[in-house]
Amino acid sequence: MNRRARRYLRSYSMQFIFEEADRRGVEIEPMVLMHGQEKACWYVLTYRNHTEVTRFELMNPIASVADQVCTHKVACKFMWQRAGLSLAPGKGFYLHDTEAAIRYASKIRYPVIVKPVDDTHGRGVYLNLRSEHALRSALKELRRVRPEDQEIMIEAYRTGKDFRVFATRKRVLGVIHRIPANVIGDGTRTIRQLVDLKNQDPRRKPTMTAIKTIQIDRTVREHLDRSGWKLTSIPKKGEQVFLRQNANLSTGGDSVDVTDVMHPGYKKLAVQAIRAIPGLAYAGLDLLAVDIRRPPTRQNHTWIEANSRPMLSMHHDPVIGKSRNIAKELVDLLFPETVRKTV
Known part of the structure; x- marks a missing residue:
């Protein structure tokens, strides 16, 4: 990969794609649109007379409408319902329509989840709301940081x-099996000390990595409190303590192939x-299962x-298990004429 492309690299996942493309002789040019911009969102990839434009991991094999369906959780649910997949009941609402959302939650019965229809990395998601009071509190919290016409899903x-x-x-x-950020007790260290110890793994970094640093924030403190723990608590040897309810890798979760x-x-x-x-040519599908x-x-x-x-880097660099070369498969889709050039 040329120095300029590497300089403007924004995503660790894209690094794998670009390195694979570069091995095949594909030229990579960052599209820097604004003066002073340190990272590029768009890139021009060229092989002979074949040119493609990519944005993050979104590439030409995916139609624009398919991308829009995936980025709208209710639209995705609608298409999957038509296909007969096993889904949780859910419906879209505007954030200001609190009473309609409350009535629907009562209809499908608690506990429920509330989440923005178009956000990622678990932002704005409230899990396991077990009562009307808990749901109203979550909606109130969302209204503090989101516009009234924000679309949400119950x-x-x-x-x-x-x-x-x-x-x-x-x-x-x-x-990938995604496990919420956690620590394993040794009988002597506090939870905070165990987090610090786990973060010493050189693979754990805040950015440009598939294995993120565990951050101690309000969400962690509140989750520990609900679970009967404090940061100063000392778990027994071998005892696993979860720091969050969600399994997002972006907040320090573990990945197992x-x-x-x-x-x-x-x-x-x-595949269905x-x-x-x-x-939709490819996607990362989120699945909850008892035993796969x-x-x-x-x-x-x-x-x-x-x-x-999708964050394809999690497949290349899992915490535990075999690395999967997803980038190769995507470059095969993007530039099929280069397939034989890969050793």
């Missing part, structure tokens, strides 16, 4: 292990989920959403 809360499935219209390329143990039935459903959205080693049933799993700009 959804039934489902439990299960958290998985990210990277699939194309033909097959599954990688599966489980591609080879996923039951073929789930892989078939993942991709094909359910016209124009066993056949899927309507009762043991729930499909959550599709990500057309």
